[in-house]
Amino acid sequence: MNEQPLMQKRQHPLWMLYQIGVSVKEVIVPILIFFVFNIRNEALWVKLGSIALILYIIFRIITIIFQWKNHTYLFTDNNVEVKEGRFVSNKRYIALNRIQSHQQQTSVLHRLFGLTSLSLITGTSSDNAVIKFEMISDKEAERIKWIIQENKLNTPEDDNELNEKVAKDQQKLHYKISFGEIFLIALTSIYVIAIFPVLVSIYFKIDEIFKLDAFVLQIFSFLTDSWILITITLLFLIGFGIGSGVIITYLRFGNYQVSSDHEQIYISRGIFNKTFYTIPREKVNGLIIEKAIPRRLFKFVKVKIVSLGDLFDESEMETDILFPFIRERKLKDLLPEILPSFKLSEEMNPLPKQALFVNLIQPSYLLVIVTFFIFFFWPEFWFVPVIYAFLLIFYRIAKTYLSKYAQTGKRIQFQTGVLVTETFITIREKVDELEVNQSWLEQQFGLATISLTSRAKPIHVSTLEHLPIETVIEYYLWFKQEASGNNRVNDSKQADI
Secondary structure (H helix, E strand, O other): OOOOOOOOEEOOOHHHHHHHHHHHHHOHHHHHHHHHHOOOOOOHHHHHHHHHHHHHHHHHHHHHHHHHHHOEEEEOOOEEEEEEEOOOEEEEEEEHHHOOEEEEEEOHHHHHOOEEEEEEEOOOOOOOOEEEEEEEEHHHHHHHHHHHHHHHHOOOOOHHHHHHHHHHOOOEEEEEOOHHHHHHHHHOOOHHHHHHHHHHHHHHHHHHHHOOHHHHHHHHHHHOOOHHHHHHHHHHHHHHHHHHHHHHHHHHHOOOEEEEOOOEEEEEEOOOOEEEEEEEHHHEEEEEEEEEHHHHOOOEEEEEEEEOHHHOOOOOOOOOEEEEEEEHHHHHHHHHHHOHHHOOOOOOEEOOHHHHHHHHHOOOHHHHHHHHHHHHHOHHHOHHHHHHHHHHHHHHHHHHHHOEEEEEOOEEEEEEOOOEEEEEEEEHHHOOEEEEEOOHHHHHHOEEEEEEEEOOOOOEEEEEEEEEHHHHHHHHHHHHHHHHHOOOOOHHHOOOO
16 A cells, blocks of 8 residues: 555446446335236236336446446545546546545445445535545545545655654544443343334234234233233243344344544444444534433433534445444543533533523413313313313423523533433534523513534424523623624624623
8 A cells, every 4th residue: 555556447337237226116006016016918008007017227338338338536645536427427626625424334235245334524515525435445434534534644754754744643542332331222222112003013014914813813912811821921921122122223223333543533333333433523513412211211312413414424424423322431430531611511501590480480372272272162171171281281381490501611501301401522622602682571580591503413402491681791791802803793692791
């Protein structure tokens, strides 16, 4: 690898067969209609439809062949030249130093032939932000990644500086998912019941052919004959659900690892379908920490990254998850290592007492509508709006007490939500817009609502209601200080408070 061979390369020829298979899959319904269900039908529409479908498939095969032939790439010292197109080829040049991260996915089909899929993300906002090689050899993918890494290190630095940079580039493993975590993910998610709808669907499909009703009724009668058999059956179903949930979770999150160097965060996962992607540290605009009710008992959280969507090719994989499942205490220890700017604040401020009163007296139009219809049409169900009112009061009380906030230096942290609490952490320079609103009720009690907008895909907005007006003014001035320093203040971002 001392010299880059200056020759154009193409993707593996199996790419053509794969695309042909995808094209046939897209027209599988017309194929069944014209060549299976109406094979003996001599109607004109069947003949014309069959001819049109055959012509379309031939056209797609021809375009796929030309698309493979015209899609070439060449890595030079400073650029990658990509030529693509079907009948008319287009060429584009991308500087290697514009490539900010990469994603790699290896499906079961890829692994059968020693291939992989590699996407290079440039970080631009254009339609050509991603350079994708859907089927190349593992060796070729390693060569491309080596070229990109070599370009990053190929700077006019002396040997000492270069050695220091290489040393910093050594990846440090921060996290590897354990089997205990996989088991708890399955236990506290819908994976434990996901297999049963599938089995029911399979049963109905088989029943259409073999008529299993009598046999199933006989089995059901036998199993419900005694409490012992009922207990054994229930235990078996519970064990089967948990076992299938663990298997599904393992296949999805097995071998999940997070490592980093001083510039990039590296995430890999998968057993059969392996994925690998990188995230530049400087492009992380915030963190979202989710706590679902079942997982709060075990103090486990899910961590997502708020980042520029243009960095990611999300068509085939989730690339916004930093930790799918991690203990909160462990997260607090790891964040300073991985993203020091987004350290989790343990002490957060609750909303004032006035916020609870404002939440409770806010009108609920849905409650009014439900009450009207119940008492007008179904008065015998008078208890429904009463139950709904109690649930609404409980929800608003929980919402008030679970909403919290904190601000330390350049870092700000909001917690919102009830069934799933969401803690949003960001820093001042990553906030693109701060908006302040005051309703009439808030004005009477000295409160205000604040919203923070950060660039992401889609745009991420975190809103916290009913903060003390003094705190809102403080946050507004805190943001204005950063915005003024970067000449980003405009009239739309200023609020009349």
